[in-house]
Amino acid sequence: xxxxxxxxxxxxxxxxxxxxxxxxxxxxxxxxxxxxxxxxxxxxxxxxxxxxxxxxxxxxxxxxxxxxxxxxxxxxxxxxxxxxxxxxxxxxxxxxxxxxxxxxxxxxxxxxxxxxxxxxxxxxxxxxxxxxxxxxxxxxxxxxxxxxxxxxxxxxxxxxxxxxxxxxxxxxxxxxxxxxxxxxxxxxxxxxxxxxxxxxxxxxxxxxxxxxxxxxxxxxxxxxxxxxxxxxxxxxxxxxxxxxxxxxxxxxxxxxxxxxxxxxxxxxxxxxxxxxxxxxxxxxxxxxxxxxxxxxxx
Numbered sequence: 001x002x003x004x005x006x007x008x009x010x011x012x013x014x015x016x017x018x019x020x021x022x023x024x025x026x027x028x029x030x031x032x033x034x035x036x037x038x039x040x041x042x043x044x045x046x047x048x049x050x051x052x053x054x055x056x057x058x059x060x061x062x063x064x065x066x067x068x069x070x071x072x073x074x075x076x077x078x079x080x081x082x083x084x085x086x087x088x089x090x091x092x093x094x095x096x097x098x099x100x101x102x103x104x105x106x107x108x109x110x111x112x113x114x115x116x117x118x119x120x121x122x123x124x125x126x127x128x129x130x131x132x133x134x135x136x137x138x139x140x141x142x143x144x145x146x147x148x149x150x151x152x153x154x155x156x157x158x159x160x161x162x163x164x165x166x167x168x169x170x171x172x173x174x175x176x177x178x179x180x181x182x183x184x185x186x187x188x189x190x191x192x193x194x195x196x197x198x199x200x201x202x203x204x205x206x207x208x209x210x211x212x213x214x215x216x217x218x219x220x221x222x223x224x225x226x227x228x229x230x231x232x233x234x235x236x237x238x239x240x241x242x243x244x245x246x247x248x249x250x251x252x253x254x255x256x257x258x259x260x261x262x263x264x265x266x267x268x269x270x271x272x273x274x275x276x277x278x279x280x281x282x283x284x285x286x287x288x289x290x291x292x293x294x295x296x297x298x
Contacts, residue, residue, distance in 0.1 A: 001043070005063070009086030010071045010221070014063040015056035019047030024120075025093045026288060027054045029084065031102020031125075032205065033171035034275060035061055035195035037188075041281035046288060054091065058103060059083055060204030062195040073200050075103075075208025076218045077131050078225035081110030088118060097292060101125025101242075101276050103208070113233040114225065120237070121291035123284070125276045127241040127253035127266065130229055136213045147249045150174060154209040163205060167196045178248040179273025238263040238294040240287045244272035244279070263294050 005014050016036055026046055028039045036055045043053040057064040060075065084107040088096060097120045098108040106129040112122040113130060139145065150170065153159035163170055172189055175182075195201075210216040218226050239260050243252050245268050254266050267287060269280045277284040 003063075006087070006090045007067065008090035009083055010067055011059055011083060011086070012065050012067055013056050013083070013087055013090075015054055015087070016043065018043040018053040018055070019051050021052060023047065023050050023052035024292070025054065025096035026051045027056070027084065027088070027093075027096050027098050027108075028277070029056065029098075029100035029104025029107050030058060030061075031100065031104050031275075032208070033167075033174060033196060034102075034278075035192045037191050038275060038278040040278075042277045042284050042288075045281070045285045049285075049289060051097075051288075054087070054093075054096075056083075056087055057195065058107075060198050060201045062198060064198070066200060072219040072221075073203035073207060074211070074219040074222070075204040075206075076211040076222070076226065077106050077110060078222035078229060079219055080104075080107040081114065081229075082222050082225060083107065084111050085115060085118070094118065095120050097121045097123070097288060097295075099123030099288060099291075102129075102274070105129040106131070109235060110225070110229065112237045112239070113235045114228055116235075116237045121295040122235065122237050122239040123287050123291050124239060124241050125274075126243060126247075126250045127256035128235065128259040130232065131212050132232055133212060133214055133226075134230060144251065147177075147251075151209045151213075154206050155213070155215060160202065160206050164202045167201065168193050171196060174249075175275070179244075179246070179275050179279060180248055181246045181271050182273050182275065182279045232259070234259055234261045236262045238291060240264075240291045240294070241266045242269060242276055242284075242287060243267075244269045244274060244276055246271055247274045249274055263297070265290070265294070 109129040
């Protein structure tokens with residue numbers, strides 16, 4: 001494992017590189033509010049299976065930084081997908097297995113949907129992770145609305161200040177709420193907390209949770225990608241999708257199956273919450289290896 005940096009698109013991306021340089025490429029992306037350490041058990045196991053595993057810090061996290069002060073600190077879905085594609089281009093990776101959950105799963109789904117020729121297979125926590133912004137103001141059930149409190153909080157300037165002043169407190173609370181069966185210790189949390197001190201973290205997070213509801217404009221540089229995502233494109237690549245049955249923020253996505261028109265399997269991790277690869281690393285590794293086999297059978 002080695003921490004590296006590379007200029008990719010609008011970012012200088014920091015990433016961990018595991019396994020042989022000539023291994024089969026697998027890119028695993030983290031979510032909010034986590035960082036690359038969610039794959040600290042997954043990545044070495046995949047490397048032992050012959051993979052070259054790339055685990056990047058997303059925009060706004062850890063040492064990843066913007067190349068220009070002028071770039072909008074966008075957290076919109078199109079920007080996340082653009083970053084993943086730019087990273088693949090910068091690393092000269094023509095095709096890869098891509099995977100993730102939450103924000104990272106969104107990036108992986110977007111690349112899989114819009115550039116399927118670049119994807120060997122997809123592993124997606126919470127299934128079809130592409131936002132339907134046009135329908136974002138339609139109300140959900142009271143239980144779902146309650147679980148999304150943090151998103152509505154971030155819509156206000158009170159929420160921005162709250163995140164800026166106590167990002168660790170918010171992240172710690174969300175971990176506990178979203179993964180009620182995961183008994184993480186403070187050492188585990190403190191390993192990731194420095195990633196939230198990135199100077200762009202607050203701006204990127206706030207923009208993400210406002211843009212997905214159509215409350216702020218997006219970055220014109222990725223407007224074409226956002227327009228394509230508005231059509232809610234199907235995902236045609238081989239895919240394994242995963243839910244945790246104890247997820248405190250997502251109540252199951254098996255009904256997304258119709259959006260996967262290629263070979264597809266949906267799995268449930270029993271007694272597992274939102275942070276799928278860290279809470280259940282062995283089963284996540286199995287899903288990656290099975291997705292690779294699934295792609296070979298196409």
